[in-house]
Amino acid sequence: MPVVVACLLAVLAGLVARPAPASGAEEVVIYSSRHYGHEAAFEAFTRATGIEIRLLNGEAGQIFERLKAEGSKTPADVLLTVDAGNLWNAARAGLLAPVRSAELERNIPAHLRDPEHRWVGLTLRARTIVYNPKRVAPAELSTYEALGDPKWKGRLCLRTSSNIYNQSMLAAFIRRHGEPRTEAIVRGWMANRPTLINGDTKIIEAIGAGQCDVGIVNSYYLARMLKKDPATPVALFWANQQTTGTHVNVSGAGVTAHAKNRANAIRLLEFLSGLDAQQMFADTSLEFPANPRAEPSAVVKAWGPFKQDELNVAAAGEFQAAATRLADRAGYK
Amino acid sequence: MAAAAIAATVALPLVVVLASWRHPAGDVWLHLWRTQLVELVANTLLLAGGVGVGTLVLGAGLAWLVVAYEFPGRRLFEWALILPLAMPAYVIGFAFLALFDYAGPVQSTFRRLLGPGAGLPELRSGAGVVAMMTLVFYPYVYVLARVAFREHGGPALEVARSLGHSPARAFAAVILPLARPSLAAGVALAMMEALADFGTVSTFGYRTLTEAVYRVWTGMFDRVAATQIASVLLAVALGLLVLERALRGRRRFTGAERRTAVPRVALHGAPAAAAVAACAVVLALAFVLPVTELVVWALELGPEERASRGFAGLVGSTFLLAGASAVLVGILALVLAYARRLRPSRTSALAAQFSSMGYALPGAVIAVGVLAPVAWLDGVLATAAEWLLGERLGLVLTGSAAAVLFAYAVRFLAVGYQTTEAALARIPPSLDEAARSLGVTMRTALRRVHVPLMRGGILSALTLIWVETIKELPATLLLRPFGIKTLAIEVWERTSESLWAEAALPALAIVAVGLVPLLLVTRLEGGRR
């Protein structure tokens, strides 16, 4: 028994003793709920500036709680997360400090940044319509709203309403159209008895297999599948080109309110918004670069240019709670 | 004393959860009531009930089969049927969806062979979720039931048969009721885990209270209301446990300590084939199939994608955390269970029960519940350090392995406690008295009498905690220190981006690391007989 206890204490001690940051070395600490496609850009940053990056991944809602609990003692300098709704929420909770940077403002379009400068979008993700070209002609498609047309009865696949991408999309709709109109849109979809699937990739697979004919997904999921298998029998349609433009969202970052390495943090954001890093994002994650001067990857470029909804993406956060409730009311599970 | 301190500390995060009611969140509740609350509660109860019945039937049935009958492959099945425990529920769920979904290979083949109308029943349904969880959680019941049957089954079976019962009737009339504490413990674990599960229900789009916890938290940015919903889960779980105790009434389940082995009945012909088929089908569905799917996914990757960086480090820190967790939680559970044996009272029973309720809560809620007291303690430490030493102290506990282990203790104490208590209960009290009459204190008796006698039970407890820790995600994710990453986190980082092929290898590693103690314990058990 004493042996066991001694062993346990030794292990505990070993685990509690955390490696101290190399003294003197410049560093920046990131809490992130985005965990794909940024490694190359981070390495490039360290090469370019000599600043080391320490990264802790987590789930957005929970990592906010950790940041809150750590308060002024937090080691985090930068919060990196997917979905503008999350960024908006972090800013509202006072976790982020405003950053005025001419370079950021030059690199990133205004509608992809916080109007109060607390966060900035770094990659752009378009949520649009995909379809099975064997069963649907592109001419039959037009807008998100039109998917409520009875002709799509039993042919529609949607992500569940718990998914944050959908919540943000509905939030943007509310900002644009108001709640009653948005609810009518959702009720229209529901009237078509859509198949609800949790996973954009799964929706694309379902459309490919003929379980349904149309769906709404983030474009890069289809891009990844096409890159792996160019014969994937699913095509992309840019929604709402004649009207409001395709719904877009961002993954982005902000500098924390209690950053110990604020200057480094700002340098990192500026670097990530620059051309080189943006190109790396675009090529690995197949999202759109937030910086319009960078080029999307070849697979993505094949879809051609599109008109995006240029409402500020902060709407995603502002109206997200309303969107979630609206979905519940409309019976969208 | 020690036991009271443990119970109080471990119950702290639960108190934090309950304290969420200090802030009214009436509008969220009103909204839920208007839209879906009834459905959520019904779904949740249906899930818990379904998994309870499912794991009981599967776990107890298979355990009796391998204990009381002899058929080809029985020895292999006897230990192999534990294997699904090493499979995280969300992994098996996703593997099943990949295989049996409309777009999956099975249904596609059906359509090709039988025409476009052919298909399987929808997996994304209550029945589908219950089936998934039953397949993953039945080993809890199986493990505990097998031990109980082996130890009490022999004499009970002899008595029942001497009174004219067939073996099957004897099983229903005597063996099952006698094994009730073990069965109840196993089913309780399975049901609590089903209540707390988020990964599977969200993958399957099945709305439960736990799913609502996350939806309200991430969708409405309302953590307080989310925590309140979670506390309803606590009430449901506590209610189920209290109900079970109440239904037991004044029955007792320890009897004469006459140990006779259950005489195995050899099966031949059709019954033997049926027995083999039952074991094989369960094993195939719950283990072989998902593992095969993972291997297929892993093979889809190119060799350089497969050689993931820092894989050894992942396995290492997973081992370290799981080992520390097993030993720590195992000891805590033993102390609690033993204290309850020494001073049996309604209060101590309730305290132990409550402090092990963390298992029924969604992991993320527990994690935040742990965060609050730990961060508070950090603040106290910092103030004290500044005042005493004049030194500014950073975060000592928040984001440390100690916090992670604390969370494991809160979450998995139930697993350790239920298993340990069941083992302890099988030691006749006269041995305690014999030890004391020979001049040995109760503390020494624990080491010299109880621990050696419950070695099997303790090993089972350690194994279960080990396996659970390896599968655990939310608390590790939220509370871990920089630079510590487990296999489960690696899997999550990939799957949250739908990168299943990339997640297959670490997922297989989870299964492999989980299997190590399962096999070890089976060996030890085998060596003793």
Next chain:
Amino acid sequence: MTVLEVAGVTRRYRRNQPPAVDAVSLSVARGEILALLGPSGSGKSTLLRLIAGFELPDAGSVAINGRVVAEPGFAVPPERRGVGIVFQDYALFPHLTVEGNVAFGLHALDRRRRRERVRSFLELVGLPALARRYPHELSGGQQQLVALARALAPAPAVLLLDEPFSNLDADLRGQMREDVEKILRETETTVIFVTHGQDEAFGIADRVGVLAHGRLEQLDTPETIYHRPATPFVAEFVGDARFVPGVVRAGGVVTDVGTFALDGDAPAGAEVDVMIRPDDVTFVPAADGAAVVVHRDFRGTETLYCLSLPGGRRLYASQPSWATAVVGDRVRVEIRLEHVVTFPRRP
């Protein structure tokens, strides 16, 4: 010299029920063997557990070697009382060998002395060859002896035996009784043992305490208990006593079945019950006898007859088993009382 002193000990499990042990006092001298005899539920096991320390008294005290080990509000834990116990189910540790079991209480000794002591106690109980066996590999009698060796090895001040022979076969029981008594006498152990069989109690014990409903009815030598029972309960419980009503006169007690000289003095005219034991009663077959044999119970060395007297009264008579009377025989009854025991007439 008194080793164990129990003074007015009371133990009540439930508030509104009579106590399980009710104001019991007794003392045991060094080397004495005391039997506690009583029907099940009489409180004898509870009394044992009170002495051992597994139960705490609500009133009264227990002292061992002059040191109080239990009184209300104070208790020395069982492990520090120096009380050895042989349990009814032996409670051998199934994970330890015979050796390991006997060595269990010797943790204060160093390894060499412990081994010596284990060997000497295994020799004492005659089982040195079984040292390496596990409990389940032993017969019931062997388990009993190991339990005894284990309890004796730490040299307890008092040894408690809880129904020590009840788990043994009848044919083994007699032998074990002799062996155990020999060991206990050899080691001059102070012993309390609990039993519900008077043969065991009378056979081994120096003194016997009879318990009923938690009260100690009588504590005396076996002979006194048998021949001079203090209460009707004791009289009935030890030996098949029957009671015959009588009235005290000048010449003795006058009853239906004869007049008996009175040992003590009772006021003339007092109504009493006279105790009559089967061995006080003899009979001879006689066609004109007043009694009839109504039942015959062959017990081996003796036969117990039930006789019906005129007026319906029944008496038991034990006869050597060579005497043969059958049911229905008329007999003439003779009663010879060595000790005339009377109790006030029961209402």
